[in-house]
Amino acid sequence: MGNINSAVRYRQKFDVVLVCAGLITLALAGCSSPAVRQQRLVAKPNMTFSDAAAFQYNSSRLMSQQATGLAGSVGSQNSGCTSCR
């Protein structure tokens, strides 16, 4: 029973986190953005979310083999369980 209550609380917390993150994201996304001439700092290579390998931060494919919550959407690696039936 304790585990079920704990799981329910976790679920509720996650739902709140997810909704808040979504609302904040949408709200901020609609705000006015800086003009082109004001984008000098945000246009720097280390300020963008570049796919270039030399500009990755804290991005470890090997780490995600162990910490599966870090993994991207790769089927078996993300599934986390190799013998579930």
Place this chain on the structure above:
Amino acid sequence: MVATPAGLHAETTPAPAFELPKWETNEKVRLPDFAGQIVVLDFFAYWCVPCRRASAEIEPGIHKFYESRHGNPNNVPVRVVAVNIETANPQKTAQFIKEVGADFVVNDRDAALLTKLDGAGTPFIVVIDGTHATKERSEFHIIYKSTGFEGTKKLRQVIDAVKPPAAPPEGKSARATAVLEHATGPPVVRKGSVAFEAMLSSDIQLTTTTFDYGQQQGGTEWNIHYTYSTYGEDYAPFKQFDFLGSAERLDEDYHSGGASVRQKLGDRFTLSGSGGFYSGFTDFRSLWLANYYKQQFNFVPGYSRPDPQGFNASTGLRWEYQPTTGFIEATFLYANDEIAPGYEFEPTLGQAVHGRDILHTYSPSLKLENVLTTRVRTLNEFQLTLTSDRQPRYAYRGAVNVALGERWVWRVTGGYTQEDPTLRAWHVGATLECEVAPRWLVSVSGLYYRDTGEIENSLFISTAAPGLRTWQGGIGLRYAGVKSSFHIAFAPVWSEYDPVQVGTRPFTNLYRDRTWYSVQAAWSFEL
């Protein structure tokens, strides 16, 4: 990147009058000064990466080209005016001008003219027809506008079509057939990278190397990649529960490859597609577990050695709903994985039986990238993963990049993952980076990860990992060049598992605390 997708606006609208100071001399330059000429305005900023290529091609391909020919095929003079929208840091602007060879440069303070011409980003190219204008009559028409550089070939086509009010003398138009020689189409950008990573502990050594190459021309971009990984493990059975097991060295390889294509659709949309395949174990834990089953069941009927492999395909659509500052991308992925299953002995059949060995995964995701202020850029990603015989997995990942100053960048990342009934995982990390010298950056970073353990299954022996905590701290060095960049980083990682449950005791030596040393090196280049 500041430049937005290229867009051609073939229109003849009146050009707004302007009066801009010339670079360094402050001499006033007015639109009426170009009466009877074709004017090409090339808006740039020194920090705009694609502007460098655009301006470097426009100078020889348009300015010098038409100067040597005394105008277009109809003898209309052509002038190129490079318009600088960034008036801070004149030394860097001067260096930019020198490197691209710009000949005639003016300042557009506060980007007022760029705004008046509805420029959404840089580079921004405008062609103005002044053939009907005189000193007394200001009749200038915009005949071409593009955010993004489409190449000198497109510009020459526009320029060569301009005729003065009076027809040129006979014979001069013969030059028209030659003007497209040596003209370039949209610039071709070739990019590549090599990335290496190793994670080393006393009994497990992991490496991975990825080669990546791609090309972008106009609105089309393609990319191919190949990854080679190695696993080295000192397999050690937990003798209290695994009486039959024996210690041995495991060495395995992993290969994967893939390709992707992105195609711009109009100004604001980009369609993408990708596919990939792999062969080998996807992680060191599944190799360890597969070896346990091999040792237990190798001579039991029904057992077969695993051959993990798989493929995936995805498609996506990106929408730039706010020019240069707001992007949303939806993707959908399908993955097919042939995994190394677990085994148990079925007495009624007299042989070993295994769990599911083919997994189908369907995963939609949504990604939003925004420039919120002059110093803050954010990335938010929401992902749903549906894998065979499992509950849906929900994941959120976010990052905030903050420019603390001219030389300091602070990045915060975090994420939360949930899969019923019991898996909860979250992480938080931060990186602080400083430009200690021009193009040289030093960083320190940290990452904390926590999960509640994976899905317990119904087998007497469960391979599911117990809860995990990891701490990671690191230092990095980066060189951010114009055509080439590299990055090296070193980070110790401490991983600590919760106590192993009874059903997972055979794998105690797999799920034990470890100290890892992580090394990363990457080189990205542009040809």
